[in-house]
Amino acid sequence: MATAMAAMIQRSHVGRRSWRFLIVIAMAVFALAIVVIVQCSSISYGIGRTSSWPPLLEEAPEASSSFLVSPINNPGISDDSKLGEIQKFNLVGNTSVLASSNDEDFGDDIESISNMEFRDRSRPPAVEEAIELEPKNREPLQIVSMALSKNPEKGSLSLSKRLGRKKHPTTISQMNSQLHHNLVSAISKRPQRPSARDRELLSAKLQIVNAPIVKNTPGLHASSFWNVSRFKRSYELMERMLKVYIYKEGEKPVFHQSRMRGIYASEGWFMKLMKESKKFGVRDPRKAHLFYIPFSSEMLRKELYRKSFQSVKELEEHLKSYVNHISHKYSFWNRSSGADHFIAGCHDWAPKLTSNHMMSNCIRALCNANVAKGFKIGKDTTLPVTSIRSQERPLQDIGGKPPSERHILAFFAGGKHGSLRPVLLQHWEASKDPDMKILGPMLRDVESKRIYREYMKSSKYCICAKGYEVHTPRIVEAIYYECVPVIISDNYVPPFFEVLNWEEFAVFVAEKDIPRLREILVEIPEDKYVAMQSSVRMVQQHFLWHKAPLRYDLFHMILHSVWHNRVFGN
Template sequence: MSISCFSLLFCLPFFTFLTIHSKPVTSPYLSPTTIFPHYQNMLKTFKIFIYTPNEAFTFNTPAESLFYASLRNSPFVTHDAEEAHLFFVPFASGLSTRSIARVIRRLREELPYWNRTLGADHFYLSCAGLGYESNRNLVELKKNSVQISCFPASAGKFIPHKDIALPPFPKSNVPQAPANRTARFLGYFGHSGVKESSLVNELVNDPDFLIESEPSDQLSYTERLASSKFCLFEYGGDVSGIGEALRFGCVPAVITDRPIQDLPFLDVLRWQEIAVFVPVGGVKELKRVLGRTYGDRHEQMSKLGVKASEHFVWNRVPQPLDSFHTVMYQLYLRRHTIRYPRRERD
């Protein structure tokens, strides 16, 4: 039997799919044999140089603030820029693009590190993300430097394979997930009081779904997660509970009208094994996809999701493999940068 292809490149995804799914997946990680040795090496060797900001500043979101505080107090920080793998450019949330351009221009003129790679070994925090501007300093920051932004990212403000999405910061600290769970509902949708959702209007009277606004206490919230097979999230809406859903074995079902390229930890996790992505199409399409998944592999996805959930935990004092350290691991994977030819300054 012979198989012809216009290009081997077009054949590879098909054969890769067959290889991946020819046996049960037992790990939520893309590279289960290498992630932990590489993680340990990161803890021993990875170094970050933080530029000194012109003045004190704050971030607008808890995830940004906690990441920045954790980074500053971490052993990753070095005061010797020559031994740094990456450079962090700090600036406040909501800073104007003109002011950000001045920050980059100062780095370009006063220190040698930006010019060595045109910013390719630099990274910055911006929950909203930066758009495309004509200013050279902003162009290099956007195209070359790693942006760490919030999930979900604003349209057009996230570059896949370069940028990194912060995992959602939970609204409350839920207790430990129960060892045994009885899932009575096909899906739970905590829609945070949004009344203009057509999906909510369709599902509210369906006995297979538990549809509620933001719960008033932690106990009721955890009971809803534990009693549901799937937890529904509308991409672009409130996704703050996705980490808790994973921890409770409630498989996230993300409803979206387009491919999602800004998921947290895309370099680390097999998202297709811990979550379901449902095209926008109403209740009939939703129940079809969830019903098929529940019948085929829900139990395995639930177990893998519980394993993956430790990476979605934000700690005031960082702990191994938590959100802070997993974001740092993604930065570590980007430590080898392309050396661009140096250009004359404008």
């Protein structure tokens, strides 16, 4: 009996020890799980903050946070913009403070800043805003949180994750195929109840498609076009036939007014020259092939800051009410559901503001030409982003050195706006290769601007990396300074894509291939580079503004793109 009792007691002690051991193990596992969860949360927060933050139309975060956007750094834009060069957002709940300087001269990254303005403005009307001036002698400030591995390949993967893409980007060759498909489909289209203008457009379409091959094309660089014979015929028909009616309705400053300097100058220059054109303008809308809505996306955005509107939604409603007004007053909009109407908008917000169903058929000339966000190749057209510092001298300082005197392989200078540029700078800013001049933001003084221009004029390739949005003025700047553009911006449709073969004078690098940037450029044979640089000089004329428009210049090329898409969309 005693022996049995002793055995039971011994088993009891062993059982207690086992349970204690199991309890200790369970507590350790629980503690480890908590640590892992906390670390994962921290990592995902860090990654989320480096993406294009805050997301479009997302509410302001409740937690207090602060970040700085590095200054605008491209010394080719006007001084008078109020958007500013340094923006500091101190977000506490729904309150924001915007610190801004007056100088827009370092301009390409205003695209990034304005995009964040859009996101900030998508918050409730209660959001308050104060504008302060930043001293001009302050050094550029940057605070960019990055969750990137030191391994270049992992850094590239991190970029892909931060972009948050669900689909593969559309390559330039896929855009070519889509354009060709749209043109083939358009050739067979016939309007059901053609008007006199429709019949004229149909005749023009047939003449363009059947254009005879021309060997002599004075003023045109044949290899830079998909089909120079068709372009020449289309352009001549536009000069001879096209009539545009400009709506008189709409009050300034949103309508009939736009700025001629700064990064959004394209919409202003086009509006001014279109309204002054006696060749294309017509007073009788019944004679018009196209109808121009003279609205300024930049001025509409400014009205939000002047408190004329309380939210981005009100801006959209303002445009919708305008379309309602002209569609009730005239029959022209309803006749084609807006397909023969067009707008030109260069602000980042323009695609969003014109994406409502009422304007879905309208031809849109947009700077922010993102095929992944509603830009339709064959209907919409890309408005070039031009850096205009002087309304009186829009062509100052253009030109560059010949290929033999360009000893820098690649040049870039800019802030870490968006998810792409931090990766570009991470890989190449501290490069040991002396021919890779990949820099952060430059100062804003006169000397720094001169140095910036000299870099572009002395480089073989100029890196045109997107900011928050796909467009950047560096593409046209590179052409101005006769430097071959290297476009790093997935899903961006380059200007005049309907007629220009961009691969003849530009290099397209996928965002994921940033770690291979130098390798890609070095592999281009010297004779091919020389040919591309020559093509850049030849196409330069198509990207120049003139106070009195010249044949094949920027005004005429924009108008031709709209004409082309109307003819083949008829």
